Amino acid sequence: MIGLTHYLILGTILFSIGLYGVLAKRNAVAVLMSIELILNAVNINFVAANRFVAGDGVIGQLFSIFVIVVAAAEVAVGLALIISIVRHKKSVNLDDYNILKW
């Protein structure tokens, strides 16, 4: 029988993959995709918790819809920024963005 624990474990695995991607990937777009993975892990948690814990409530489902909307807004700004940087630098590699340090 699949219960809340299984979904939470799935969410945690997805979260860890996303975190690994953010830390290890060098391509700015791939990093944004990894952040999406983290947010999807959150969505799984919310929907599962809503089903198993909250009973009749819908706040978990609502929360995940809001997360999807906000994530879209965030990515829109992120991609716009990346486009404007690529026009200057001709590179999406985060290691090249190194003017500011120490």
Place this chain on the structure above:
Amino acid sequence: MYLLLMPEIIIALLGILVVILTLILPNKGQEAAKFVTTAGIIGVLVWIFSNFNREASLFNNIYLIDPYASFFKMLFLTASLLVILSSFKYVKKFGRRTSEFYAFLLFTILGMMIMVSAGDLLTLYIALELMTISFYILVAYVLNRETSQEAAIKYLILGALSSGILLFGISMIYALSGTTVISEIALCLREEPALISAVVLLLAGFGFKIALVPFHMWTPDIYEGAPINVTSFLAVASKAAGLAAMVRFFMISLDLFWFDWHLLLAILAAATMIIGNLIALVQTNIKRLLAYSSIAQAGYLAVGLVAANDYGLKGVLFYSMVYVFANLGAFAVATQIENDMESNEIEAFGQLGKRSPFLAAVMTVCLLSLAGIPPLAGFAGKFYLFSGAVEGGYVWLAFIGLLMSMISVYYYLKVVKVMYIGKAEKNAPLAIEFPARIALWICVLLTLLFGIYPVPLTVLTRNAVSLFLG
């Protein structure tokens, strides 16, 4: 009911109005945007001040209006007003996009105002994102400058990551309690081991927003790359907003018995004070210096939340208000220097004491207040925070705080030294425009006033924190 939401509604409408204004009047709109924004903010500030003690909870407890929220709303509005006044000249750099700058500034204020009033984690999250997404755009505002873009992409990636971590923590709290209303969580929360990881994730998420030490790495880069008026607003207001939401959430929802987050936060606060102050010692750029100093100040503020008693919480509110005037005063001077010299290096301050005695005096007062030298306001604030820590049994934390405050005097005075006995790169007297002069006077006078006679501010903070102390 909607009358209670008037401040938020007005700020939202004002933001939209400012955008529309430039569409109708392309040239005059840019100038008008300044005045409309300033007037609107002053109006809302007065409105909130006159309704300071009003309490209400709207929409089934998901939106709370209480003195605590009002206090922080006043803080954000004051901070934005000072930023706008001190950068009237600086925004000319933005050219055609000036009015949109004001619109985004208003949206960040809206986000912060909703954030401190949020009684539900969903509201809190949406408000937080409204604030941060607007800030991503503001940080990138000088699009043709590479540092600005780089700062923005770094802020975006780290900001989105920290929101993700915060959300994961929230989702676990939801899984353990079945509710997201802050006042109900404490009643329904099941105390299982998973709660520990949830609290740690939440601390990491909030810690990023207020720049506590293991999560502080973004601060110096973004502060240096962003336009200086955005930096100053980011440094005081977004930090205060994150802290305000964190205090409300941790004090009300996570009043746990078997897992002591106070100790964990105490360690973070200690590390923040030590690392922030030590790295600041070697900085040569004023924005980076103030960035590391603001990391250290976040450590002092966290001490108050660790203590979580009467003195500590009052200290958090008192110190964050005092920090607004001291830090914005310093940033306002740095803005004038950047207008004049096109530089943020500390050497650019050379002989400021001769070129403009007023600016040098303001900078000195503000920096000494940040260092916590009596009789300035910073001293009174630190006194509250550290007495709270001692009373709460964290003597070692208060000791580290005092020691690090002493060290911080060194790098603050280094700037003062350059201003009075440094080498001058320019000798011409420095002219200050009228609005900036007002902002500088407000900062310096209030810093002195709250240091000598803190009673008006303590009365406000006492009313504001009464909700946590029953």
